[in-house]
Amino acid sequence: MIASAEFVKEAFVRFNAEIFSGQLPVPHIQLSRARSFLGKLKYKVTPGAFGRKTVCSDYTLIISTLYDLPQAELEDVVIHEMIHYLLMIRGIEDSSAHGPQFRSYMNAINERFGRNITVSHKGRAADTGRMHYVGICELNGVVKPVGASVDKVRKLQQEDMVGLIVCSKDMAPRLSAGVRKAFPVDKIDWYVTNHHYFSKFPHLRTVKMYLVPRTELPTLTGRNDLGGY
Numbered sequence: 001m002i003a004s005a006e007f008v009k010e011a012f013v014r015f016n017a018e019i020f021s022g023q024l025p026v027p028h029i030q031l032s033r034a035r036s037f038l039g040k041l042k043y044k045v046t047p048g049a050f051g052r053k054t055v056c057s058d059y060t061l062i063i064s065t066l067y068d069l070p071q072a073e074l075e076d077v078v079i080h081e082m083i084h085y086l087l088m089i090r091g092i093e094d095s096s097a098h099g100p101q102f103r104s105y106m107n108a109i110n111e112r113f114g115r116n117i118t119v120s121h122k123g124r125a126a127d128t129g130r131m132h133y134v135g136i137c138e139l140n141g142v143v144k145p146v147g148a149s150v151d152k153v154r155k156l157q158q159e160d161m162v163g164l165i166v167c168s169k170d171m172a173p174r175l176s177a178g179v180r181k182a183f184p185v186d187k188i189d190w191y192v193t194n195h196h197y198f199s200k201f202p203h204l205r206t207v208k209m210y211l212v213p214r215t216e217l218p219t220l221t222g223r224n225d226l227g228g229y
């Protein structure tokens with residue numbers, strides 16, 4: 001997904017409560033088309049005159065909209081900036097931008113909240129428009145999702161649903177074979193695409209399908225002949 005102001009605000013408020021005990025005042029939120037960073041904390045520095053302390057104010061959390069990342073990674077970017085923010089407003093000094101203080105908060109949060117915050121987003125540019133292997137499965141009969149209600153199944157019967165496999169290149173052959181065995185599938189058309197529609201689906205690693213209405217699918221071009229799958 002690509003960050004929106006609503007998403008960033010919502011993530012900030014949620015993680016402020018969950019992780020930072022609500023200690024952080026809500027900053028300005030800004031989106032940018034920056035290529036050089038994913039997230040950044042901007043603030044105004046007023047040097048302390050006559051022996052007074054330097055004051056930082058006007059905090060702005062900036063998130064780049066140039067990167068299409070899984071939601072959890074975007075959340076990690078927001079939390080990363082929130083750690084910088086916490087250190088700033090608490091006046092905790094660190095030896096560098098991501099010094100021992102930063103890392104100790106980061107590691108504690110990763111551990112306690114199951115996050116994957118990092119200190120380096122280098123190489124992330126390669127994730128722009130991450131490639132998905134997408135298998136569109138023509139269903140022969142209705143696939144009942146586990147635990148689906150009668151109403152849900154009826155709705156599925158009315159709508160023209162397709163099964164969707166979204167995965168990495170490595171998993172495609174295995175999932176293709178597995179899905180054919182496990183589900184009533186007539187055929188699977190494979191595409192390699194970086195269309196942002198597919199970013200919301202975590203790459204599958206086990207034999208599963210996402211069920212989506214056919215009308216919701218984007219028009220896919222660049223169909224690859226991945227016949228063997």
Ligand SMILES: [Zn+2]
Nearest residue numbers: 080084097098
């Ligand atoms: Zn940082």
